[in-house]
Amino acid sequence: MTRGINDQKLTIAMPKGRIFEESLVFLQQSGLNVTADLKESRKLIIPVEGAQLEFILAKPTDVPTYVEYGVADVGVVGKDVLLEEERDVYELLDLQIGYCRMMVAGLPDWKPVEAPRVATKYPRIASRYFREQGQQVEVIKLNGSVELAPLIGLADRIVDIVSTGQTLRENGLTEMEHICEITTRFIANRASYRMKSEAVDDIANKFLQVIPKRK
Numbered sequence: 001m002t003r004g005i006n007d008q009k010l011t012i013a014m015p016k017g018r019i020f021e022e023s024l025v026f027l028q029q030s031g032l033n034v035t036a037d038l039k040e041s042r043k044l045i046i047p048v049e050g051a052q053l054e055f056i057l058a059k060p061t062d063v064p065t066y067v068e069y070g071v072a073d074v075g076v077v078g079k080d081v082l083l084e085e086e087r088d089v090y091e092l093l094d095l096q097i098g099y100c101r102m103m104v105a106g107l108p109d110w111k112p113v114e115a116p117r118v119a120t121k122y123p124r125i126a127s128r129y130f131r132e133q134g135q136q137v138e139v140i141k142l143n144g145s146v147e148l149a150p151l152i153g154l155a156d157r158i159v160d161i162v163s164t165g166q167t168l169r170e171n172g173l174t175e176m177e178h179i180c181e182i183t184t185r186f187i188a189n190r191a192s193y194r195m196k197s198e199a200v201d202d203i204a205n206k207f208l209q210v211i212p213k214r215k
Protein backbone atom coordinates (compact mmCIF):
# COMPACT_ATOMS: atom_id res chain seq x y z
CA MET A 1 0.00 0.00 0.00
CA THR A 2 1.36 3.44 -0.84
CA ARG A 3 1.08 5.90 1.98
CA GLY A 4 1.65 9.56 1.32
CA ILE A 5 0.59 13.16 1.42
CA ASN A 6 -2.00 12.76 -1.36
CA ASP A 7 -4.04 10.55 0.92
CA GLN A 8 -7.03 12.56 2.14
CA LYS A 9 -6.85 10.91 5.52
CA LEU A 10 -4.76 12.57 8.23
CA THR A 11 -2.18 10.27 9.78
CA ILE A 12 -0.89 11.15 13.26
CA ALA A 13 2.38 9.62 14.49
CA MET A 14 2.22 9.00 18.23
CA PRO A 15 5.20 8.11 20.44
CA LYS A 16 5.02 4.79 22.23
CA GLY A 17 6.50 4.61 25.72
CA ARG A 18 6.76 7.18 28.44
CA ILE A 19 4.69 10.04 26.96
CA PHE A 20 2.14 7.84 25.21
CA GLU A 21 -0.47 7.83 27.96
CA GLU A 22 -0.22 11.54 28.66
CA SER A 23 -0.49 12.24 24.92
CA LEU A 24 -3.51 9.94 24.72
CA VAL A 25 -5.30 11.80 27.52
CA PHE A 26 -4.45 15.06 25.76
CA LEU A 27 -5.99 13.80 22.49
CA GLN A 28 -9.11 12.61 24.30
CA GLN A 29 -9.48 15.97 26.07
CA SER A 30 -9.17 17.61 22.65
CA GLY A 31 -12.26 15.72 21.53
CA LEU A 32 -10.51 13.26 19.23
CA ASN A 33 -12.32 9.97 19.29
CA VAL A 34 -9.46 7.87 20.67
CA THR A 35 -10.57 4.75 22.47
CA ALA A 36 -8.79 3.67 25.65
CA ASP A 37 -7.96 0.23 24.24
CA LEU A 38 -5.29 1.93 22.12
CA LYS A 39 -2.92 1.38 25.05
CA GLU A 40 -3.79 -2.30 25.47
CA SER A 41 -3.38 -3.11 21.81
CA ARG A 42 -0.22 -4.20 19.95
CA LYS A 43 -1.55 -2.81 16.68
CA LEU A 44 0.66 -0.14 15.14
CA ILE A 45 -1.85 1.44 12.74
CA ILE A 46 -5.14 2.43 14.34
CA PRO A 47 -7.97 3.96 12.33
CA VAL A 48 -10.30 6.34 14.17
CA GLU A 49 -13.91 5.41 13.65
CA GLY A 50 -16.09 8.04 12.05
CA ALA A 51 -13.16 10.31 11.21
CA GLN A 52 -10.69 10.76 8.37
CA LEU A 53 -7.97 10.03 10.87
CA GLU A 54 -5.56 7.26 11.80
CA PHE A 55 -2.79 6.86 14.34
CA ILE A 56 0.53 5.18 13.85
CA LEU A 57 2.45 4.19 16.97
CA ALA A 58 6.18 4.73 16.64
CA LYS A 59 9.36 4.74 18.69
CA PRO A 60 9.65 8.35 19.97
CA THR A 61 12.92 9.07 18.12
CA ASP A 62 11.34 7.92 14.85
CA VAL A 63 8.27 10.19 14.99
CA PRO A 64 9.97 13.14 13.19
CA THR A 65 11.29 10.74 10.55
CA TYR A 66 7.79 9.51 9.67
CA VAL A 67 6.59 13.12 9.58
CA GLU A 68 9.50 14.45 7.50
CA TYR A 69 8.91 11.75 4.88
CA GLY A 70 5.17 12.49 4.83
CA VAL A 71 3.99 8.99 5.72
CA ALA A 72 2.57 10.69 8.80
CA ASP A 73 1.07 14.15 8.25
CA VAL A 74 1.49 15.25 11.84
CA GLY A 75 3.08 13.92 14.99
CA VAL A 76 3.45 14.24 18.73
CA VAL A 77 7.04 14.21 20.01
CA GLY A 78 9.39 15.48 22.72
CA LYS A 79 11.46 18.59 22.08
CA ASP A 80 14.56 16.56 22.99
CA VAL A 81 13.95 14.34 19.96
CA LEU A 82 13.41 17.35 17.68
CA LEU A 83 16.66 18.97 18.86
CA GLU A 84 18.57 15.73 18.42
CA GLU A 85 17.12 14.46 15.15
CA GLU A 86 17.05 17.86 13.37
CA ARG A 87 14.37 16.65 10.95
CA ASP A 88 12.83 19.03 8.44
CA VAL A 89 9.34 19.44 9.95
CA TYR A 90 7.15 22.29 11.17
CA GLU A 91 6.87 22.61 14.92
CA LEU A 92 3.32 23.88 15.38
CA LEU A 93 2.50 23.76 19.09
CA ASP A 94 3.96 23.21 22.53
CA LEU A 95 1.43 20.84 24.11
CA GLN A 96 2.85 21.54 27.57
CA ILE A 97 2.92 17.91 28.60
CA GLY A 98 5.89 15.56 29.15
CA TYR A 99 7.82 18.10 31.21
CA CYS A 100 11.47 17.33 31.91
CA ARG A 101 14.82 19.07 31.48
CA MET A 102 18.09 18.44 29.66
CA MET A 103 20.99 18.67 32.07
CA VAL A 104 24.73 18.25 32.39
CA ALA A 105 25.38 16.07 35.44
CA GLY A 106 28.29 14.31 37.08
CA LEU A 107 29.87 13.24 40.33
CA PRO A 108 29.93 16.08 42.90
CA ASP A 109 33.72 15.86 43.32
CA TRP A 110 34.33 16.13 39.57
CA LYS A 111 37.51 18.07 38.75
CA PRO A 112 37.79 19.92 35.43
CA VAL A 113 40.07 18.17 32.94
CA GLU A 114 41.13 19.07 29.43
CA ALA A 115 38.60 17.76 26.86
CA PRO A 116 36.39 15.86 29.33
CA ARG A 117 34.43 12.85 28.10
CA VAL A 118 30.67 13.33 28.03
CA ALA A 119 28.35 10.32 27.76
CA THR A 120 24.85 10.84 26.36
CA LYS A 121 21.93 9.49 24.35
CA TYR A 122 21.89 12.95 22.73
CA PRO A 123 25.24 13.48 20.96
CA ARG A 124 24.06 16.40 18.82
CA ILE A 125 22.51 18.29 21.72
CA ALA A 126 25.62 17.71 23.84
CA SER A 127 28.08 18.69 21.10
CA ARG A 128 26.10 21.83 20.25
CA TYR A 129 25.83 22.85 23.90
CA PHE A 130 29.52 22.52 24.71
CA ARG A 131 30.50 24.16 21.40
CA GLU A 132 28.32 27.15 22.33
CA GLN A 133 30.01 27.20 25.74
CA GLY A 134 33.40 27.22 24.01
CA GLN A 135 34.34 23.97 25.74
CA GLN A 136 36.14 21.16 23.98
CA VAL A 137 34.69 17.76 24.93
CA GLU A 138 34.71 14.22 23.64
CA VAL A 139 31.13 12.99 23.25
CA ILE A 140 30.43 9.29 23.75
CA LYS A 141 27.06 8.04 22.48
CA LEU A 142 25.20 5.59 24.72
CA ASN A 143 21.72 4.15 24.30
CA GLY A 144 20.56 4.11 27.92
CA SER A 145 21.60 3.89 31.58
CA VAL A 146 23.75 6.93 30.88
CA GLU A 147 24.16 7.60 34.62
CA LEU A 148 26.40 4.53 34.76
CA ALA A 149 29.16 6.17 32.70
CA PRO A 150 30.67 8.51 35.34
CA LEU A 151 30.31 5.85 38.04
CA ILE A 152 32.56 3.39 36.27
CA GLY A 153 34.95 5.83 34.64
CA LEU A 154 33.68 5.82 31.07
CA ALA A 155 32.92 9.54 31.15
CA ASP A 156 33.55 12.63 33.26
CA ARG A 157 30.06 14.00 32.81
CA ILE A 158 26.74 13.12 31.23
CA VAL A 159 24.10 14.99 29.27
CA ASP A 160 20.69 13.51 29.93
CA ILE A 161 17.05 14.13 30.74
CA VAL A 162 16.16 14.74 34.36
CA SER A 163 12.58 14.61 35.57
CA THR A 164 12.14 13.73 39.26
CA GLY A 165 15.92 13.59 39.81
CA GLN A 166 15.59 10.11 41.31
CA THR A 167 18.05 8.45 38.92
CA LEU A 168 20.75 11.05 39.60
CA ARG A 169 20.12 10.93 43.37
CA GLU A 170 20.21 7.16 43.65
CA ASN A 171 23.48 7.07 41.75
CA GLY A 172 25.18 9.85 43.72
CA LEU A 173 25.25 12.24 40.77
CA THR A 174 24.46 15.93 40.82
CA GLU A 175 22.94 18.40 38.36
CA MET A 176 25.62 20.79 37.08
CA GLU A 177 24.35 22.81 34.13
CA HIS A 178 20.86 23.35 32.76
CA ILE A 179 20.73 23.02 28.97
CA CYS A 180 17.01 23.46 28.25
CA GLU A 181 13.46 22.64 29.27
CA ILE A 182 11.74 19.82 27.36
CA THR A 183 8.03 19.46 26.60
CA THR A 184 5.99 17.55 24.04
CA ARG A 185 5.39 19.25 20.69
CA PHE A 186 2.89 18.93 17.84
CA ILE A 187 4.70 18.79 14.49
CA ALA A 188 3.62 18.67 10.85
CA ASN A 189 5.00 17.57 7.52
CA ARG A 190 5.69 20.64 5.39
CA ALA A 191 3.65 19.49 2.37
CA SER A 192 0.77 18.19 4.51
CA TYR A 193 0.63 21.52 6.28
CA ARG A 194 -0.05 23.20 2.93
CA MET A 195 -2.14 20.52 1.19
CA LYS A 196 -4.21 19.43 4.18
CA SER A 197 -4.22 22.76 5.97
CA GLU A 198 -7.88 22.53 6.99
CA ALA A 199 -7.47 19.15 8.66
CA VAL A 200 -4.18 20.11 10.34
CA ASP A 201 -5.60 23.46 11.55
CA ASP A 202 -8.68 21.69 12.86
CA ILE A 203 -6.57 19.44 15.09
CA ALA A 204 -4.24 22.28 16.11
CA ASN A 205 -7.27 24.38 17.13
CA LYS A 206 -8.65 21.50 19.17
CA PHE A 207 -5.28 21.21 20.93
CA LEU A 208 -5.22 24.98 21.53
CA GLN A 209 -8.50 24.69 23.42
CA VAL A 210 -6.92 22.20 25.82
CA ILE A 211 -3.47 23.76 26.41
CA PRO A 212 -4.49 26.77 28.56
CA LYS A 213 -6.69 24.58 30.76
CA ARG A 214 -3.67 22.45 31.67
CA LYS A 215 -1.51 25.34 32.95
Ligand SMILES: Nc1ncnc2c1ncn2[C@@H]1O[C@H](COP(=O)(O)OP(=O)(O)OP(=O)(O)O)[C@@H](O)[C@H]1O
Pocket: 016, 017, 018, 019, 059, 060, 061, 077, 078, 079, 080, 081, 098, 099, 100, 144, 161, 162, 163, 164, 182, 183, 184
Ligand atom coordinates in the same frame (compact mmCIF):
# COMPACT_ATOMS: atom_id res chain seq x y z
N1 LIG B 1 12.02 11.37 32.83
C1 LIG B 1 12.05 11.29 31.52
N2 LIG B 1 13.05 10.61 30.94
C2 LIG B 1 13.09 10.45 29.61
N3 LIG B 1 12.17 10.99 28.76
C3 LIG B 1 11.17 11.70 29.29
C4 LIG B 1 11.06 11.89 30.68
N4 LIG B 1 9.95 12.60 30.90
C5 LIG B 1 9.41 12.87 29.70
N5 LIG B 1 10.15 12.34 28.71
C6 LIG B 1 9.84 12.40 27.28
O1 LIG B 1 9.63 11.03 26.87
C7 LIG B 1 10.36 10.74 25.69
C8 LIG B 1 11.08 9.41 25.83
O2 LIG B 1 10.18 8.39 26.02
P1 LIG B 1 10.73 6.92 26.22
O3 LIG B 1 11.66 6.92 27.40
O4 LIG B 1 9.55 6.03 26.25
O5 LIG B 1 11.50 6.73 24.85
P2 LIG B 1 12.79 5.97 24.50
O6 LIG B 1 13.98 6.74 25.01
O7 LIG B 1 12.72 5.70 23.04
O8 LIG B 1 12.60 4.63 25.29
P3 LIG B 1 13.65 3.52 25.60
O9 LIG B 1 14.23 3.95 26.95
O10 LIG B 1 12.77 2.32 25.65
O11 LIG B 1 14.66 3.51 24.48
C9 LIG B 1 11.39 11.82 25.51
O12 LIG B 1 11.44 12.16 24.15
C10 LIG B 1 10.95 12.98 26.40
O13 LIG B 1 10.46 14.04 25.63
Ligand SMILES: O=P(O)(O)OC[C@H]1O[C@H](OP(=O)(O)OP(=O)(O)O)[C@H](O)[C@@H]1O
Pocket: 143, 144, 145, 146, 147, 160, 161, 162, 163, 164, 165, 166, 167, 168
Ligand atom coordinates in the same frame (compact mmCIF):
# COMPACT_ATOMS: atom_id res chain seq x y z
O1 LIG C 1 14.87 12.17 36.85
P1 LIG C 1 14.20 10.84 36.68
O2 LIG C 1 12.73 10.91 37.01
O3 LIG C 1 14.90 9.76 37.44
O4 LIG C 1 14.21 10.47 35.12
C1 LIG C 1 15.38 10.55 34.36
C2 LIG C 1 15.81 9.22 33.83
O5 LIG C 1 14.79 8.71 32.95
C3 LIG C 1 15.35 8.49 31.66
O6 LIG C 1 15.81 7.20 31.51
P2 LIG C 1 14.89 6.01 31.04
O7 LIG C 1 13.97 5.61 32.14
O8 LIG C 1 14.22 6.41 29.75
O9 LIG C 1 15.89 4.84 30.82
P3 LIG C 1 17.23 4.75 29.98
O10 LIG C 1 18.33 4.86 30.99
O11 LIG C 1 17.17 3.39 29.38
O12 LIG C 1 17.29 5.83 28.97
C4 LIG C 1 16.53 9.46 31.60
O13 LIG C 1 17.47 9.06 30.62
C5 LIG C 1 17.07 9.39 33.00
O14 LIG C 1 17.91 8.28 33.19
